[in-house]
Amino acid sequence: MIDPDVLSLPFDEYLARVAALTDDLLIPSEEEMVRTGEVPPRVMDALAANGLFAVSIPREYGGLGWSMSRQTALTMEFTRASCVYRSRFSTVIGLCSQGILDHGTERQRRELLPRMAAGELVTAFALTEPEAGSDAGALETTAAPAGGGWVLNGRKRYITNAHWADLLVVFARSDPGSSGTDGVSAFLVERTAPGVTTRVPELMNGHAEGPVAEIDLAGVAVGGDALVGDEPGRGFAMALRGINHARLHVAATCIGQATRMLEETARHVNGRHQFGAALGELGAVQAELGRCFSELEAGRALTLEAARAFDGGEVPRHRIAAAKLYCSEMASRVGDRCVQLLGGAGIVGPHPVPRMWRDVRALRIYEGSSPIHERNLGRAVTRRVARDGVLPDTYRATRPNAAL
Ligand SMILES: Cc1cc2nc3c(=O)[nH]c(=O)nc-3n(C[C@H](O)[C@H](O)[C@H](O)COP(=O)(O)OP(=O)(O)OC[C@H]3O[C@@H](n4cnc5c(N)ncnc54)[C@H](O)[C@@H]3O)c2cc1C
Structure with a gap:
């Protein structure tokens, strides 16, 4: 409460x-x-x-x-x-x-x-499946109409919070003749409903204390009111609404994580002496920290700017994707450099930086992996320039934006 x-x-x-x-x-x-x-x-x-x-x-x-x-x-x-x-x-x-x-x-x-x-x-968002990861539109989980409700069958994996969630938002194909992102609907399924089983993996490389889970759905019967919204087939529009929101939060998460890793590392190099001086006094170490700081600040500015545009009324999905892509790559680079600066303490013992470095690695994979964002952004650039002569989501004098 x-x-x-x-x-x-x-x-x-x-x-x-x-x-x-x-x-x-x-x-x-x-x-x-x-x-x-x-x-x-x-x-x-x-x-x-x-x-x-x-x-x-x-x-x-x-x-x-x-x-x-x-x-x-x-x-x-x-x-x-x-x-x-x-x-x-x-x-x-x-x-x-x-x-x-x-x-x-x-x-x-x-x-x-x-x-x-x-x-x-607590809700979990169950989209990914064994055969539908980056290509989420390939999902095979089905929802068949039955007696005014639906019966769900399928398997989900890598679902955050699925093992302890109260309610699963399950994306399933409700139109058997459809393919890709069409004909998919979202359903509200109690995690303890008959036919639902969740399993956590034996090992997580990163996020170990908050593991994802697999979900089996074997003939799970839900009522008509389990459909999100009042018409089927709108599942992917709903998924994208949540995903665009979450991507910006992921970009911001990368800023928080990189901030902490950099602060912890600066403390370490200030206190660790080699060659008769603190490591933090060495020019090469300072240059490495300077690179980390400037990339962190670039990511912060990009994320806040994308958020400002979001508040301007239109979902700036390309700018959001760019922020998520840049910040997740940045946090990994910062983490890698910080582990280097910690030396053996970055590998041996309980220092928080290596743990955070492992955790941020996953942020380049979920909410759209980096290669997928690169591909989609490249496509958006070429298509938008071919159509309108301008880059996507770009503020131009001819296209005022309420966020300016
Ligand atoms: C910690 C964690 C939490 C997650 N939480 C959730 C959740 O709550 N809900 C949910 O539904 N899912 C969740 N996921 C799943 C996540 O969205 C998927 O892992 C992601 O979409 C990638 O799918 P995949 O793992 O099947 O990789 P694959 O699709 O097998 O791709 C593997 C790699 O291949 C490359 N690749 C794939 N396609 C292309 C392409 N077209 N062009 C170039 N390169 C490509 C990329 O490098 C990609 O990382 C989570 C994953 C993790 C790791």
Whole structure:
């Protein structure tokens, strides 16, 4: 449940509260999380009480309703701590709630969003399948009409929070004659419904304390009201709504993670002496940190600018993809350089930087892998220039944008 004080805070005070939560609880709890292999329950309670499940959900549905610019600023702050914390509520704030908000029925919004905002109803976003990863339109899970409801069959994998979610948002082919992104619908499926089985993998390389899960759906019967929205076939539009939102949050997560890795590494090189001086006094070390800092700042500016454009009214999906692509690559580069600067301490022992470096590696794979974003952005550039003579999402004097 959200602490009632949180609901009345102006944004600056809320941001300061989240920064304090990060420094006073999230970062100090990382060791316990690693030791126990899970986010401690008291930390989950604090995340809910501080409204972190609610940042994107409008006030009228019990959330905090912050603008995208504010959501990204907040994300950059709390992801100075392990990004595993974020993954525990990311599927609620970005992927699932935004699709339900734009594509659900009013009844679904009223029933689900307030409980999601309070952290009482955790949702997972089940799109990826064994044979449908980068090519998500190849999904094979089916939803067949039956007695006013639907019966779902299929298999999902790599689904964040699936093992402990209350509700799964399952994307399934509801039109058997369709292919690709057509004829797909989203369904609300209780995780404990008969026919649903979830399994966590034995090993995670990164995100170990917040593992993904596989989902088997064997003849799962749901009612007619399990369909998100009131007409089938709108599943991919809903998925993209959530994905575009989440991609910007991922870009902001990379900024938080790179900030922490750089600060921790600067502390290390300031305190570690070799050749009679602190490592941080060596020109080559300073140059490496300077490269990291400038790339971090470029990513921050790009992400905040994409968020500002988002708040301007139009979803700037190419700019969002560029931010997600650049920031996830940047965080990996920064992490790799930081591990180098830590020397053996980057490989041996419990230093947070190598753990974070492993965690950020996954951010180049989910929410669209880097090669897919490169390909899509290249395509958008050539097609848009051929059609209109300008780059996609570019502000031009002839095309005013409310965000300017
Ligand atoms: C930690 C984690 C959390 C996740 N959470 C979720 C979730 O909550 N919900 C969900 O539905 N899914 C989730 N996923 C799945 C994620 O979206 C997929 O892993 C991703 O789409 C890639 O699919 P794949 O793993 O099957 O890789 P593949 O599709 O097999 O691709 C492997 C690699 O091949 C390359 N490649 C593929 N196609 C092309 C192309 N056309 N051009 C150039 N290169 C290409 C890329 O380098 C890609 O990384 C998660 C994954 C991870 C790792």
